Amino acid sequence: MDINRREFLKIAGASTIVGILGGWTAVEVLAPGELESRQSPQALNAKRWAMVVDTKRMDEANARNCIEACHRIHNVPSIDDTKSEVKWVWLEPFEHAFPLSNNEYLAESIKERRFLVFCNHCDDPPCARVCPTKATWKREDGIVMMDQHRCIGCRYCMAACPYGSRSYNWKDPRPFIKKGNPDYPTRSNGVVEKCTFCAERLDQGLMPACVEASKGALIFGDLADSASEVREILRTHYTIRRKLSLGTDPSVFYMV
């Protein structure tokens, strides 16, 4: 193909302008905080999200529904082997959930009860403190978030979490996902994951999946808002939190 100097300059000039405009648009659109901040208008917001577990109403059947709902929505693999299992929410007896408060003369009703445990979304999260890549961090609404695409799989957060709330993908989790949810990402081998208080659902104006499935046994709300349901319960009921003496200030409360 023959082109003269004039034509060449025309094409070169035009493509440069298109390139600059395209690049500029990309920079604008993809700028950090631009895409992310486009929340839907019905998004739920809080200063500090918190959860109350009404352990009397949270019976085993109820708990199973909560766990099932969470694990299905978040593509959590079902791996039977306790060494490599991945779990976001599960049941533990009192002595495991509250080992520092364990008491051999505990009331039988408490001894027999099992407690729903998940990430405590601590106000001072040790996991976020130690993460060398900021792949886990505390959001402004108090949620301790996890970016599985930035995680390098060093597992420092697992050593740091005093609640055993974090799971590592010791193998590719995808073959172990029973019924996949195409709206939520699956994880790869070699990254850490955990409960995120359903940050993605809150953004759509939905309550966390477990709360929705709990028939009122889980109460979710803004701890910083003294008029919230959560605060009303805390004012009127005796609640406990896990390993409070460690100073992590958990956002999950248990009515016993």
Place this chain on the structure above:
Amino acid sequence: MIERALTGSKRYWEWIGILFVLSAVGMMTYLVQRFSGAESTGLSRDVSWGLFIGNYTFFVGVAASAVIVVLPYYVHDYKEFGRIAVFGEFLAVAAIAIAGLFIFVDIGQPLRSFNILLHPTPGSPLFWDTIILPVYMALNVLIAWGVLEAEEKSIPPCGWIKPLIYISIPWAIGIQTVSAFVYAGLTGREFWNTAILAPRFLVSAFASGPALLIVMCILIKRLTGFDPGKKALGQLAVIVAYSMILNLFFIVLEFFSSFYSGIPSHTQSLEYLFFGLDGHGMLVPWIWTSVTLAIAGTALLVVPRVRKNDAMLAAACILVFVSVWIDKGFCMVVAGFIPSPMATITEYVPSLFEVIITIGIWAMGFLMLSFLYKIAISVKEEAII
């Protein structure tokens, strides 16, 4: 200078060949682990660090111990260490390479490692580790290379080496302190959450590193025409002995504050490690082996006659080295995870995969060390002639 590593006797190449094969087997095994997932390790949700991270900690200590020869020689002008300083520095270089490789094989997404630099997090000890370990390696490469090159040309070393040497001294203490901070700052892991973890790491480093250096020097003396000097090794042996005594003393201190206060969260890991907890005691025989070797090695080293006999000295140093490796390179990491945050006990046994990869990384480190030592020895042999 590097060409000196490329010529050698048949025996030299046989040794290199063995190390090369072991490294290759380790690397292949790592690739299998990489693509099938870390399920091939013995690690679990509860014990999420094991053999690899233990070895990393141990070899950072070996690297830091170069300061034991550098400080007396360059700062206090202790001439005896002049013949072994470069061997200590090269040992540090290889040890950092080993430590780095252990981190690399441990993490789940090694190709994302640069995220540590891309999103710098000064609050994380691992971020600092990533910065200071390569710098320490570079310092030792520059110092040892510079000094050796000057020796080769029979001229005094360049002036810029002196400040690097002075920087490398606190830097050595720094790398081991930061690796202690990786553990000591964790919430709810009382076994590690002790202010003397860094001092313990340092004294065990000052025992294990020089012990290895002594063994290396005795081998060099036997196998080559270069004699590192009896007096230097004797002096190093005294340092190993005292460091080991302090190491044992620090463990006694841990026992006192844990068991006298009697707070269960403080005693449980120690109980698991030394006596077994709730019927679980996989590490008990290991830690007592370590204690026995420590006492035997130290007892031998305090006897002047042993320090003067090469074979006995090497044997005593091997006891110390193995003892510290068992304690710090394995038990220390695992015991910190037991009991779990849920007060349950999951034990850990390294898998065959982990063992083969570990041997492979050791071989890679020794491969590097062999090349570096070959260069240093051939320069020094010529200097004698």
